[in-house]
Amino acid sequence: MSTERIVLITGTSSGIGLAAAVAAAEAGLHVVATMRDTAKAGPLLAAAEQAGVAARIQLKHLDVTEPASVDACIAEVLAEHGRLDAVVNNAGAGLVGTVEQLGTDPFRRAMEVNYFGVVEVTRAAMPHLRASGGRLVTVTSVGGVVGQPFNEAYCAAKFAVEGFMESLAPVAATTGVHVTVVEPGAVASEFITSQGIDVPALLAAAGPYAPALKSYVERTLAAFSAAQTSAEAAAPIVAALTAERPAFRIQTSDQARQFVGTKLADLDGSAVQAMTGGWVA
Known part of the structure; x- marks a missing residue:
């Protein structure tokens, strides 16, 4: 049985999950890097090899929307290593559009991936994290704090995750499990391109919402052109895994801290509405 600290990370085929897996291995953890389609593991394995940490990264299939897959993966980790010290809930998917259309x-479907997937992994992992006095780190988003135009489904799911973790944290702490949420802002990763969004088609089908959607798309593309890297966003995740007492809520950049701070100081909602309303004007 392993004496290394074992961390399971979901959604590691690209972006923040891939960067977090490599950075956690560089920090000395043994990483169980999971993804729904292991045929997409090439970039992760190449990055691990380049960083010299391939021996500390173990690839496994895990579909967060399938409870049997979650249970089987965690059972394999326990059988092979005898312990589970940390989990990073990172798997997620975006969705652009408004509910009427x-x-x-x-x-x-967005709730299944972004919220219930987190619930399933957390449920299955908690007994083992309790046994190890471990860490539960969940990647949410600034969109889990500030509702954003044309991101209704995604933000709703991330709001749910934030509420779930904020409620779970004091309960988990009574049994020695530390809970943290990590809130990235704009990240230059494959998260945007992997959604397969056809912007011209989206605008053509937007009907009365086309002017607002056009403004939103232009603003968002500009924001992502100046985004932080996946490695920069992953660094606070590794800090939450290794710090003696990490904060419950961690933003990954100054921009994210400023953005979230607007909401947390906005008792009547007027500041957020003024801010996001400008994106679609």
Whole structure:
């Protein structure tokens, strides 16, 4: 059985998850890097090899929307290592659109990946994190604090994750498990391109919302052109895994701290509405 600290990270095929897996291995942890489609592991394995940490990264299949997959993966980790010291809930998917045109089914799918997937992994991991006095780190988003135009489904799911973790944290702490949420802002990763969004088609189908959507898209593309890197966003995740007493809520950049701070100081909602309203004007 392993004496190394074992951390399981979901959604490691690209972006923040990939960067966090490599950085955690560089910090000396043994990383169980999971993804829904292990055929997409090439970039992770190449990055691990380049960083000289391939021996500390173990690849496993895990689909956060399938409870049987979650249970099987964690059971394998326990059988192979005898322990689980930390979990990073990172897997997620975006969705751009407004409810009138999307309908409710895409909202349900977004909740399955972004919220219920976190719930499933957390449920399965908690007994083992309790046994090790471990860490539960969840990547949410500034969109889990500030609702953003045309991100209704994504923000709703991330709001739910924030509420779940904020409620769980004091309960978990009574059994020695430390809970942290990490809130990235704009990150220059494959998260945007992997959504397969056809902007011209989206605008053509937007009807009365086309002018607002056009303004939102232009503003968002500009924001992501100056975004932090995946490695920069992953650094606070590793800090939460290794610090003696990490904060409950951590933003990954000054921009994210400023953005979230606007909401946390906005008792009547007027500041946020003025800010995000400008994105679609």
